[in-house]
Each structure stands twice: as structure tokens, then as C-alpha cells.
Amino acid sequence: MHQYEALASITDALLDDTTGPELLRETIDRYRDLLLTASGIDLGEDESIGHFNTGTGVAIGATWAALCVDDLIRTQRFVSGLYRAVRDVAARRSGPVHVLYAGTGPFGTLAVPLMTRFTPEELQFTCLEITGPSYRAVRQLFTNLDVNAYIVGVIQTDASTYRIGESPAVDIMLSETMQYCLIDEMQVPIALNLMAQLPPEVIMIPERITLRLAALTDDAEQTVATDLGEILTVDRATLHAYRPGPNTTDWPTVRLTVPSLLPGQESGPLAIRTLIEVYGGYGLTDYESGLTIPKIIDDYPDATNPLEAIDFTYQLHPSPLLWMDFVVPRAVAAAI
Numbered sequence: 001m002h003q004y005e006a007l008a009s010i011t012d013a014l015l016d017d018t019t020g021p022e023l024l025r026e027t028i029d030r031y032r033d034l035l036l037t038a039s040g041i042d043l044g045e046d047e048s049i050g051h052f053n054t055g056t057g058v059a060i061g062a063t064w065a066a067l068c069v070d071d072l073i074r075t076q077r078f079v080s081g082l083y084r085a086v087r088d089v090a091a092r093r094s095g096p097v098h099v100l101y102a103g104t105g106p107f108g109t110l111a112v113p114l115m116t117r118f119t120p121e122e123l124q125f126t127c128l129e130i131t132g133p134s135y136r137a138v139r140q141l142f143t144n145l146d147v148n149a150y151i152v153g154v155i156q157t158d159a160s161t162y163r164i165g166e167s168p169a170v171d172i173m174l175s176e177t178m179q180y181c182l183i184d185e186m187q188v189p190i191a192l193n194l195m196a197q198l199p200p201e202v203i204m205i206p207e208r209i210t211l212r213l214a215a216l217t218d219d220a221e222q223t224v225a226t227d228l229g230e231i232l233t234v235d236r237a238t239l240h241a242y243r244p245g246p247n248t249t250d251w252p253t254v255r256l257t258v259p260s261l262l263p264g265q266e267s268g269p270l271a272i273r274t275l276i277e278v279y280g281g282y283g284l285t286d287y288e289s290g291l292t293i294p295k296i297i298d299d300y301p302d303a304t305n306p307l308e309a310i311d312f313t314y315q316l317h318p319s320p321l322l323w324m325d326f327v328v329p330r331a332v333a334a335a336i
Helices: 003-014 021-039 062-070 072-092 112-116 132-144 187-195 236-241 330-335
Strands: 097-102 123-129 151-156 172-174 203-205 208-216 224-234 254-257 270-279 282-284 295-298 309-315 321-327
Touching: 003 021, 003 072, 003 112, 021 062, 021 072, 021 132, 062 072, 062 132, 072 097, 072 112, 072 172, 072 203, 072 270, 072 282, 097 187, 123 132, 132 151, 172 187, 187 224, 187 236, 203 270, 208 309, 224 236, 224 254, 224 270, 224 309
Parallel strands: 097 123, 097 172, 123 151, 172 203
Antiparallel strands: 208 224, 208 270, 254 309, 270 282, 270 295, 309 321
């Protein structure tokens, strides 16, 4: 099968909401093989395996960025959300839709399928990538797939400090550079930098990332038993409202109360949930992706493990991290 026909078939399955788990697994296997061949990357090379410390966070190595394609539902939902966003922009104006893709990895995973659904006159990408192996691989991939007509440019740069040019105007800012709980990687610094330079009508993908505190059930499934409140939301409004202090870049601290258990009541552990709204109704919730596995932080408090509240502070420097300060009752604190 010709590369274009193979890619078109893969795109059909990714954009079909009725695609079942078995077909999705088969589709992603075919897609990964196509990307590996076209990029020519050696995932076993030391340079590809090593992470890159930007000074304000971590850009994962090309090998690990490549393996993200295997996160099945994550790949499908992001491709589908991006497709919906491109269609929405195209419906309201003429001319090519311009996507600024920050952090392509070696495959440009989220961009390539759309090149079978739109022409270069309808869709254009500017691609940013910081690591050398990923930068070289994605350029080779675009050439070998014969899709350079869709590419305004591939730029090796730190997207958290990149200055956007005046032309062509950006319609969609796409960056999927995150881990669960928004630790280590550059999602928030990149979004802060790029969205501050773009007008209000520009679509950001993902539209919203929310961290929430929850108590899980006390069983093997560990589903959410009780939602205990919002820790942090990253969306257009919160990015616009963010203001670093004179001596800190931390986000404002949020205190969430942890209610005491009633007599005879039991609970599973406390955990942080990562919920992602991609675009157009597509998103990821608990356990649907490696990004949305709840992170267990402690047992639920009881008489032998007292806890009144938790203070959460999202830190940007020297590396993105969610700090937690466990607040015990005053009587307990005084006795310590």
C-alpha cells in the first residue's frame, strides 16, 4: 500500500469515534511503524534516550517522545480534537489554517494524519522542537512522507522562550508536552509564553488541564469516591490572569480541606487527578491515558494519621512541580 493510502487509512480509524480497542491498537501499531520508517530515527541511541534540561524544565528524549504514540486513546483524542479545531477555524474564514505545533517530538504525531484530510492550501504547520534527535527526525519524516508543502518551517528552539513572527498569523497553538500532575515537562511554561503573544481568538490545544484532589475507593479499581476540590486549572483564562510575584514565579497557593471520616466510614487513599479537555468535546479522564492515572499522595487521614488540609503550590522554576504542604490540626502541631 502506498504511504499516503496507508496514512489515510490510519487517519480514518483515528477520526472515527466508533473505532474499538482492537482496531485502535492495530491502527496505532501501523502508524508507529510508518513513522519509525519515515523518520529514520534510532530509538536506541544514547542521544535519543537522554532527556534535555532546558533550565526551566525537562524536554523528554526523542525515544520517549516517540513512544507517546502508543498511548492509544491519548493519540486518538488529540488527533480528533485538532481535526475539529482546524475545521472550526476553516468554517469561519478563508485561507489556510495555521497551526503552531510546539514540541513535535521525532514524529509530528498529531499533525501528520490531518495531512490526508486537508490540502496545503487549507492547512499549514510551524513546528518547534528543542532536542536535536527529534528535530532531525521530524524534518526527515516530513521529507520522506512528501508533506513539506504543509510545513511553514521546522525550528529548533525552546518553545518556552520562542518569539512568534508576525506572519503567517497563528490560528491554533498546539502543545502536548506534559506528564501527569504537570510535573517536570514544559506544558505550562510553553503555554504561558506562546499564548501571551497570541490574540484571544487563537485556539489552544489542549483547551484546559485541571488537577483535582480526590479520595479513591478502597478497592482494586481505585476509582474516585469523593472529589475534594480543584488544585489548579490551566486554560486561557488562568494563563491570562497569571502574574509572577516580585521574588517568585509560583502560582498562588490553594488550600483544600480534607474532611474527617465519620464513625464507621472508610476511604481509600488521597490522590491527584489530571483531567484534560483537548477540544470540541474530546478529552481524557481517569485511567484513559498515562497522563490521567491518579497520583496517590497519602492514605486518607484518620485518628492515627491526622490531617486537616493540604496546601498546593504549583512551581515553575527551577522546574515545573506541584508542591504539597500537609496541614495537621493545631492541637497535633502543638504537641509535635
